[in-house]
């Protein structure tokens with residue numbers, strides 16, 4: 251069966267309603283509606299290429315011919331095979347199910363990653379021939395090629411040191427590529443850290459991300475936390491503590507803030523809480539990382555409060571997350587269970603109206619990277635006691651976390667940027683310009699943060715003073731404008 255034929259079999263389901271939308275024949279739709287689909291947002295490179303618009307048109311904003319070629323490339327390279335339909339259709343991406351290709355299975359055999367039958371057993375060999383082959387299942391996240399939803403997400407890439415060279419990216423297709431790449435890298439970083447379960451990242455090919463499919467058997471995806479059938483209240487609290495401990499691990503060990511954490515972006519798989527959807531996650535150095543962290547905590551609390559369990563003040567969870575050391579903690583800082591044990595024993599639950607009022611204040615706080623940059627208006631909002639709280643939240647921890655920060659990633663955490671892509675991928679020239687940009691991303695961390703944004707108040711003052719003086723000096727020798735004009739006139743008339 252040809253690749254296109256396989257896609258004709260795609261069964262697209264609307265995730266929001268969890269209903270089957272029936273058979274979906276992508277290619278036929280593509281033929282029929284290609285000319286009607288608005289592709290303006292894809293025409294940024296006007297003049298550069300003269301491609302048929304219909305050729306760029308998108309079915310479901312996902313499976314445009316280009317994306318199909320990337321999928322084909324992944325298939326011919328033996329990374330994936332057999333597409334079985336859509337797991338989820340969302341705003342920015344659709345997620346499909348596929349099986350691992352022959353190459354992946356070969357790799358598995360070589361590395362012995364999975365338990366394989368004993369080679370000397372005749373019985374086993376016979377069984378192997380008869381039994382249907384066990385193949386890995388993959389989730390394929392395909393980012394939509396419509397830029398509209400990504401526009402307001404630029405702020406997650408802006409301010410990211412790793413993506414500094416790809417900032418202000420105006421080519422929408424490149425922007426999406428960066429976005430997918432960001433998710434892949436974040437996923438890989440978390441996966442390699444081994445402290446928080448995430449789907450294993452397999453491959454990235456432009457806007458197509460291949461990862462492990464978290465399933466509960468028979469092709470069904472494991473439930474998101476939102477759909478998880480809790481046994482009892484204890485289990486709800488268990489996952490609440492698990493979530494809080496993971497937020498800390500993500501921050502302290504993986505050096506990331508999820509930035510879209512919720513019951514929708516977490517999956518319960520084999521009894522464990524998995525983080526997914528990490529495309530927007532940022533490093534703590536991102537200027538807005540603390541705001542994102544605060545937002546994550548708020549969302550998590552909202553959900554668990556709705557589930558009817560006692561929750562902790564957002565302020566305390568925040569503090570728990572960013573404090574490098576925890577008082578009275580004698581466990582392993584990388585161990586989820588140790589942290590989960592600590593939480594209910596050391597964080598006091600939110601009870602009174604006063605607690606809620608404190609959280610309100612906390613939510614409205616202008617969070618800054620260090621105390622020197624704290625605006626006066628925020629100081630004014632605090633009584634003396636509350637100011638101490640703020641100081642302990644920001645000054646102490648941020649001194650450590652942001653000022654004299656050394657790269658914390660252990661070597662194993664990081665990426666080998668082996669990109670096997672070559673011409674055999676079946677890409678045409680128009681993709682090669684994008685491949686060149688592969689070097690745009692760098693996970694190396696800044697040792698000293700440079701630029702006006704990061705300098706402290708005194709430095710800023712000194713810089714401004716210097717500039718002022720330089721200008722004053724210049725003014726002394728400057729020829730007045732009207733004199734200059736007169737001189738110019740004279741010269742002209744002499745000519």
Ligand SMILES: Nc1ncnc2c1ncn2[C@@H]1O[C@H](COP(=O)(O)OP(=O)(O)OP(=O)(O)O)[C@@H](O)[C@H]1O
Nearest residue numbers: 338339340341342343345389449462463464471527
């Ligand atoms: N590796 C996976 N294994 C199983 N299911 C997955 C996997 N990745 C994603 N899903 C399913 O697909 C859904 C959407 O994935 P994800 O959250 O990464 O995409 P999204 O970009 O957030 O989409 P949306 O625009 O809807 O927010 C998830 O809620 C989950 O149900």
Ligand SMILES: [Mg+2]
Nearest residue numbers: 340514515527
């Ligand atoms: Mg999501």
